[in-house]
Amino acid sequence: MNIFYWLLAFVPVSIALEYWHFSAGWVLLTACLAILPLSALMGKATEELAHFTGPRIGGFLNGTFGNAVELIITLIAIKKGLFEMVKASITGSILGNLLLVLGFALLYGGIKHREQSFNQQAAGMNSTMLALAVAGLVIPAVFMYSAHQPHSDRAVQLSIGVAVALFLVYLAALFFSLVTHREILAPVCEVEEENEPCWSLRKSITILAGATVLVAVTSEVLVSALEEVIATWHWSELFVGVILVPIVGNAAEHFSAVLMAGKNRMDAALEIAVGSSIQIALFVAPVLVFASLIFGRPMDLIFQPFELAALAVSITIVNLISLDGKSNWLEGVQLLVTYIVMALAFYFLPTA
Amino acid sequence: MNIFYWLLAFVPVSIALEYWHFSAGWVLLTACLAILPLSALMGKATEELAHFTGPRIGGFLNGTFGNAVELIITLIAIKKGLFEMVKASITGSILGNLLLVLGFALLYGGIKHREQSFNQQAAGMNSTMLALAVAGLVIPAVFMYSAHQPHSDRAVQLSIGVAVALFLVYLAALFFSLVTHREILAPVCEVEEENEPCWSLRKSITILAGATVLVAVTSEVLVSALEEVIATWHWSELFVGVILVPIVGNAAEHFSAVLMAGKNRMDAALEIAVGSSIQIALFVAPVLVFASLIFGRPMDLIFQPFELAALAVSITIVNLISLDGKSNWLEGVQLLVTYIVMALAFYFLPTA
């Protein structure tokens, strides 16, 4: 039992603090700490479950549950109408994966291994798919701003059309990885778990279900605390969505990508960072639009202009890094500095 | 004789329907159907003509007549002052080549051949040239919008300067492919025509001339019908120019690129899609500007902002695909979905 799981104690603590109306800062902090081990547990349980389903379905489960925490938090935020924050967290997750996670991975891996190389073609194909996915995601915003009508009725119609198109690409990508090209995108983590005994099927499912419920409860607490923080500390929905939510929501994946880089498995590290970003664009974003329709308040996919700029810069950078096939710690530092500069910029942006 | 040429019957039909003032939809449909076989005939006649001129001049003829239909349609539109539509059709041809044609090619080729690969260096050089050509093409718009003066007198002056510069690059590229580097860009289609007897020189020239005249006549009919459609169905010049004109104007090339991909000749498919886009930027666009000067109503090269965005996205994507050296059907699906999403967006754009 990993010492890290002691953080689970923060699940009841955060709920209690929220119940006793402690100040939002404390509730936020404890809820974040509570979600980290839950997120890790879900990841572990999914991996164990994959032993019973075989690698094909396992890869699919891993991909889908990899963004489960993010998805739960944003669904709750959508129900509360925090659309700016939800859209910002889509942007922030992609930025976080491509700059923060990859930055730490290149830095940590580069310090341990001097120069690291990876399969340019696999990396190239993944980052091409990412570019295509994000291009689809941002087209509504690009077009509506160009027409100087960012928030017309047409924006919602177009956004729904785009969500359907992205979801179809997601299904096509599933068909690709589960049927026609299953060996290419095989799950990359199997070599790891050598000395630990496997979990039983029942244990895997029980823990997965339990962790999901606890994540949902703690996310309610988290989002309430975020609402209060936005109101009292005058942080913008945008800053909270771009920086805070993605760090909490993706912490587990981030950690494993950095570990992979430390083991000089750069292909796996890139796969996690880029693959997770693709999932955000093709699965999480459309599901959020569909959910908003069900909740009766349709959310459009019109991102803020600086979100577009930030996405364009990040995509370009990760493509360049993928394409040159080698990495070192200095590139890691540059990615992290770019992330920090963008975080600064989001912080300094007028709350409009 | 290919059964496809029966479509030639639509040449007189479309003219008759126009003469008898049938509704614009029917005239448009029949004119489009009439242009398809004419365009194919011109392509075939040019190839046959190349047997007499040798591969050097032949490659040049192929390149120039490859965009002849597009050029004829847009020249007629310029005479009628439909500048938005003409500029949109420049954008649309490049988008269509890079997303629609390449999308179908990767999808069809990928289904038949699982994973396809191509020469990264040849593809890379071509797509670099494309990026440079399109960069030149869009600079006037980028600068004029940045200065918040998109339609000043200076815009026309700058556009003429840019047209001259692009045409000089076109001449340099001709010199490159006909003199200094003739073997690199040799025509790619010679292996095909094994079992058919060659046409005589006279037959080639006669058919080429005849088809060109018929294309010109039918294009008059087509553009008149488009004008009526814009007026009565409330479609924007932009949508018609970006989506309809390029599909009709480039159908023949599109078809042959997809065929090449089916034969696993991805280098040839990419060459057609990218090469044709380069021709549009370096040859068609400047010629249209010069023609507008001759007609006495100068057309600038200030594209709409969303046209710039659409071009930037397409160029980036085709470069990424070129650079990773491999393709599969999922990339094809993504290209097609990106095209569809953009078409949706152009459709939903306010007609301003």
Next chain:
Amino acid sequence: MNIFYWLLAFVPVSIALEYWHFSAGWVLLTACLAILPLSALMGKATEELAHFTGPRIGGFLNGTFGNAVELIITLIAIKKGLFEMVKASITGSILGNLLLVLGFALLYGGIKHREQSFNQQAAGMNSTMLALAVAGLVIPAVFMYSAHQPHSDRAVQLSIGVAVALFLVYLAALFFSLVTHREILAPVCEVEEENEPCWSLRKSITILAGATVLVAVTSEVLVSALEEVIATWHWSELFVGVILVPIVGNAAEHFSAVLMAGKNRMDAALEIAVGSSIQIALFVAPVLVFASLIFGRPMDLIFQPFELAALAVSITIVNLISLDGKSNWLEGVQLLVTYIVMALAFYFLPTA
């Protein structure tokens, strides 16, 4: 003694013309001619000095003094408050390196050697670092324009933060090249100086110091002349900064990059063009911001929108050229035409 050094005679001439209040055009011309040999002398003296310091420190000296002329000119301009011109010269130096210098290098090298190739990985890593450096540099502008508040107080705060971040990356890059990865970025020019006797340490230092002082004096003359030209000829600060200052400030490097290409040493030519651009973004730009703070009138890093566009286009193009690993004269022509078109556009821009 190179005949080129006869141009040193223009040092006193330009000072005299300025003193006697000759028209600004003549002063400008002679000051430019005077700076060329001084700049070359500084480069030569730095190289000679490197023989005594060993390659590590030598590489650092070369990098830092490579932009000394540019830095001196812009520091003087900052003292006079010509912020638009200073920022434009940052943009212009990067544009000049990537389009003008590389364009001439590919054209000259391509004519002499038909097809040239270079190490894709080294070129790729360099251009990735450049993309990251420039991304950091332009983030303040992108974010502030997106928020429609380009010139608020926050812009200065954010710019200072960015300058600190870029300078930290510069220090990290120094540590990278001097300590952890010293062999990768070894100075590339050592093979050259075969038959000339080395300079003594004293001679190197004396000439370096003397040339620096003369550059400083002549730059005073130059900037005064530029101010007058802006006032009387109605050229914009922007045009002067983007086109004139960088050509004068970087002439020596430009010349050596073209020479390298002529010797078919494309790796060295790319290294000079790209490396010098990285230095501008990571060293010159932050130092100018810090200097402006010391002078008591803080300069922000909010570039004009068309500067952003020009930078984005140039970075993309140089990355594409780096990544395909081959070059020819036609690519050189295209780079030069892109530069000329941009220069035209900067010239035609309204002076606001």
